Amino acid sequence: MAEHLAPYDTPLHRDETAVAGMWLFLASEVLLFGGLFLVVLVYSHTHAAGWAAGVRHTNLAIGSVNTLLLISSSAIYTLATEAARQGHERRIIPAALGAAGMGMTFLVLKGWEWRLEFREHLFPGPDFAISGPEAGGAQLFYSFYFLATALHGLHMLVGIGLIVWVCYRVRTHGGRPVSPMVVDVVGLYWSFVDLVWILLFPVLYLIGRA
Amino acid sequence: MAPMPGSERNYLWQDGTVRSWLLTTDHKRIALLYMASITVFFVLGGIAAALIRLHLIVPTGAIVSDETYSRLFTLHGIVMVWLFLVPSIPVTLGNFLVPLMLGARDLAFPRLNLLSWYLFVMAGMLVVYGLFRGGLETGWTFYTPLSTDYTQGRVLPVVAGVFLSGFSSIATGVNFIISIHQLRAPGMTWYRLPLMLWALYATSVIFVLATPVLGITLLLLGFEHFFHVGVFDPALGGDPLLFQHLFWFYSHPAVYIMILPGMGVVSEVVSTFCHKPVFGYRFVAWSSISIAAIGFLVWGHHMFVAGTSLYAAVVFSMLSFLVSVPSAIKVFNWLGTMHGGAIRLDTPMLYAMGFIGLFTVGGLTGLFLASLASDVHLTQTYFVVAHFHYIMVGGMVSAYFAGLHYWWPKITGRMYPEMWGRTAAALLFFGFNLTFFPQFLLGYEGMPRRYATYPAQFQVLNVLSSAGASILALAYVLPLVYFTWSLFRGARATDNPWQATGLEWRTSSPPPTENFAQAPIVTHEAYDYAALAQAEDATRRETPHG
Amino acid sequence: MSWLPEASSHAGRVDVLLAGLVLISLAVLGLVFGLMFLNIIRFRVGSQMPVPHEVVAHKSWRFEIGWTTATLVIFFALFVWAARLYVVGFQPPAGAIQIYVTGKQWMWKVQYPGGQREINSLHVPLGRAVQLLLTSEDVIHDFSIPVLRIKHDVLPGRYQSLWFIATRTGSFRFYCTQFCGIGHSRMTGTLVVLNSTDYADWLDHTPASGSLATRGEALFISNGCSGCHVSGRYPPDAQEPGRAPSMVGLYGSIVPGPDGRPVRVDGAFVHDAILHTGAGRFPKGRYTTEMPSFRGVLGEDELAALVAYIQTLSSSTPPGMGALASPPREGR
């Protein structure tokens, strides 16, 4: 038993443990976002009109572009995992950085969208743009909107950081193969962040728009 | 193996620099770091409790203003729950024992373990900062809209602190679950795990699945307090009850975080001091899991008078009775274990029996609250305060002390003074009942909780309760003193002073940094005392002069 | 268990339930402590008692099934007993006197149908059904009357209901039992139960600025409601029913709710409609005007008056005395 491996028996054992740990952590994350979706469930029902008014004011164009970006980003990242599995060290970095770049673009677009919304006074508060009977529900929607997108953005940042870290490890390990599991584990996290957006997108942009 | 004075090669003294402690990834050292931290918080929360009881001696309030009183019980509740009782057994005894009981070298993610301690310390500092610089008066439940729009208190640092402590809990939970799945020694099947590990496994499931809901709830709360608008805001038609649903969805499972590890400890202690396998091992094991599972479905019983629907109330009441069944199973199985054993009444056993008695009282009064019509009368009164102190203090804190005494020889290599231990255990039982039994009567008579002043007719019972609290304080100070003493002067402990069966007793006291000199192989069920005796016979024959 | 007086028959029934719970608990505690001590006496190391071999059970599942079913049966019985008593609280009898109670940091404001108002005390007649309609102007409070063994949380922006029939005259304390800020422990008051002649006397001698409904009528005009809504005596300017729904006969009627399911119009419904916190049930454009929200404009006591007034516009409700007791609204 190699001492530097402790507490694991073999490198494989270590990697499996890491993957299992990530899955469990993601289960925890599901419940974090689950609480947010409960808010949606309640208010899109009790404040249907105001909620829908809020949805109608979001920027569908940016939202759709961002959705496409994230889906492609996850797709590209699979190239990195594939490369790692086959031992093609050098192919990992461009694919991973590509995925991270798309993530950055997403964040930039999101920031721009936020700016537009601040200008339109869509941030809840005394000078909120939507008035009339729908004002309450719409403000509830926008409270949710800003919190949900901020939280998701934060997860994106962490994900991008992880990807950059993987690239760094691949580079500095020079020659010695990086365990494909590391690339895999980060990929798991990245797809999760992607998945959350795929659930957020209809809630923030589509349901109630028509 | 007799300890060799002078040339100690164990985790405690191997490298004594401060740096080596602060950067350690050894689960045993992290356990001790945690133990020191939560002791600080326990004393802090305890001082607040002492002030509360002092204040309530006089109906008009003896020592502080209404405002300070509100801050005191908020501080007491938050510190005791999140900075003491939730982490207590898991992060100290759990951290120390999980790898040892599994026969492993360390937890699955040693660095994550250290990180979780740092998160916890940061969390604690934020909470303490918030509670002392400005204070907070919301109670530990943070009900909206009081906590969002109507308080001048330091909501943000406190909420941020509790949020961080949640992450620390999640890290611990992930670590335990993965370790139990991945790091079991050869031959350690699931049904050979000590019951302590089943209990910690169930606890970890709650850590991982309930804590994030608290996290998001606190985020929403902080957002709303900061921007003065948000999703619980009744001024926008937002629903303040939604906050309560989210809060209790975490906090009810959290009360089982605060009891399951204690049940695990009691199972170990009762078996050892009866020298007999736990009666109905599988039932006890699975009852932990089912408490954790059903515990997710009963949060609504905190809201019977809050304005939820009749239908919800009835369902939640029924489920609350259902979740009590596994607890009953445990109590009866412990009694079954005692039957026909060879009972020794050492300190850990005294604490464990205190646990069984006081937990049963607390649990039975929980049924008063789970019953709908009686809850309407008793809710939000001192009856509830008494209910949860019986379980959390009489139960869980007793179990923590049982565990501390039981594993103290393993952790430190020293024995505590037995006579003082028994005295403290007896004092605890007596002082505890004097403090909290009168509160049941107060509650029935209608005295509301969180009252800084109260009608004069309640004074007698309040004075009794305060008198009990001073005895209780003594019962907690005593172990603090003799544990410290024993750390330096206690008699040397042998490897297995209690004749117990767990793997942790097969290594030296205190264990070496790598836990086991030889990786252990498990060949018997848990609590197989016959096999233990055989093994000892064998070693005695091999080394006749040992 | 009766050093706390029982001032209603419900209180008596709750006490019986509690006594039942206490008895069962004592039995269980006796069993647990009894077994613990017996075990210690017989099986302690060094005990003088001989241990017969056959007492030590090895097969456990019989015991497990035994005590699990026993516990389940007892639990189920307790659950049903307590739930049946609780359900009653949701069904106020017809003809209950409706009294509006508003919580505010840190006092209770009480308004009677006859227009009387008081703070931190509540007068009710002996032997008559009383329904309290509770709401809050700020945070969550809780209205608790221990002698009646009832309490209910009081939430901002919606109505909750408590009802009772007092069966014993005297003065009793009520409390706020939901932590509501630093003045929480001072938010208490006195419930005074009077026999019917004393009660009538009290009503007569308490100054009232017109009945609650009369105040509501004045508010209905001064706030411009009558400019849009038909209310019998006050048709809107152009006598145009297309501007806004009529208030006549609205209270107590069954209307399709926002999701199509029928709902009965009660105090909470009207209250929420005025504040726009309820679910508006009309599609946009159904009326020529749009109703402004009165949130922040009208206080809870004014809302209570408006609700009382709109009640009088339905034929089945004699002025002020809410004969058609509304079922309390269930929370969402």
Ligand code: HEA
């Ligand atoms: C460790 C913590 C802990 C634990 C384990 C429990 C366990 C239980 N709790 Fe408790 N509870 C709290 C901590 C805890 N509680 C806290 C902190 C609050 C207040 C929060 C606040 O508002 O601040 C609270 C409040 C609370 C309420 C809400 C009161 C109110 O505010 O109105 C209710 C209502 O149902 C309840 C019920 C129960 C039940 C049914 C159990 C059951 O799990 C108990 C099961 C155990 C037994 C029943 C005993 C053993 C059984 C036998 C020996 C079997 C034989 C018995 C018979 C045949 C009758 N609890």
Ligand code: HEA
């Ligand atoms: C989780 C664990 C926990 C623990 C261990 C305790 C321990 C104690 N609690 Fe606490 N309590 C809660 C959790 C806990 N409590 C919660 C969650 C609430 C609700 C808060 C809310 O409403 O929001 C509450 C509320 C609460 C109240 C109700 C306040 C109110 O509603 O107005 C009271 C009143 O008596 C009380 C008393 C005590 C006492 C006497 C102890 C004793 O057991 C403590 C004894 C310990 C010590 C005294 C410390 C030991 C002493 C030293 C180490 C030396 C230094 C001390 C001195 C020099 C004095 N507690």
Ligand code: CUA
């Ligand atoms: Cu109002 Cu407490």
Ligand SMILES: [Cu+2]
């Ligand atoms: Cu609970």
